[in-house]
Amino acid sequence: MENNKLIFPVYCYEELVNHGQSQLPYEACGLLSGRNQTVQSIWKLKNELNSDRRFFVGEKTVNKTLQSIAKREEKVLAIYHSHPTTAPIPSYTDLLNHPDSEVKMIIVSYKTKNPLVKCYRIQKNSYKELPFLMEPLV
Ligand SMILES: [Zn+2]
Numbered sequence: 381m382e383n384n385k386l387i388f389p390v391y392c393y394e395e396l397v398n399h400g401q402s403q404l405p406y407e408a409c410g411l412l413s414g415r416n417q418t419v420q421s422i423w424k425l426k427n428e429l430n431s432d433r434r435f436f437v438g439e440k441t442v443n444k445t446l447q448s449i450a451k452r453e454e455k456v457l458a459i460y461h462s463h464p465t466t467a468p469i470p471s472y473t474d475l476l477n478h479p480d481s482e483v484k485m486i487i488v489s490y491k492t493k494n495p496l497v498k499c500y501r502i503q504k505n506s507y508k509e510l511p512f513l514m515e516p517l518v
Pocket of ligand 1: 433461462463469470471474487
């Protein structure tokens with residue numbers, strides 16, 4: 381399976397945008413899991429930093445979430461976070477902290493009036509924008 385796109389159900393997209401909105405002025409973050417390249421679940425996590433520039437989730441919470449994902453027989457497809465005031469472009473810190481090139485990075489930006497969502501593949505501290513395809517509710 382080619383790992384160059386992400387299929388996104390509309391309800392996940394809306395939840396992601398709403399989650400980011402609800403955490404303003406701080407960054408929000410979470411995980412998206414599913415099968416193949418299709419997102420099936422969204423896992424909203426708490427940014428323990430209360431920062432508008434960075435996010436952090438403790439190991440315990442991450443491990444618990446990963447276990448729940450495994451129980452559903454899904455895989456982590458993407459990590460998402462928000463940029464409350466800046467463009468949806470990975471920062472240097474974002475690139476450094478991204479754990480796995482097989483996992484995509486999603487950034488939702490609230491810089492503009494209409495939130496903007498972008499999907500990236502991160503490899504060796506560089507990023508490449510990927511398409512994500514919206515799918516109506518299943
Ligand atoms: Zn960021």
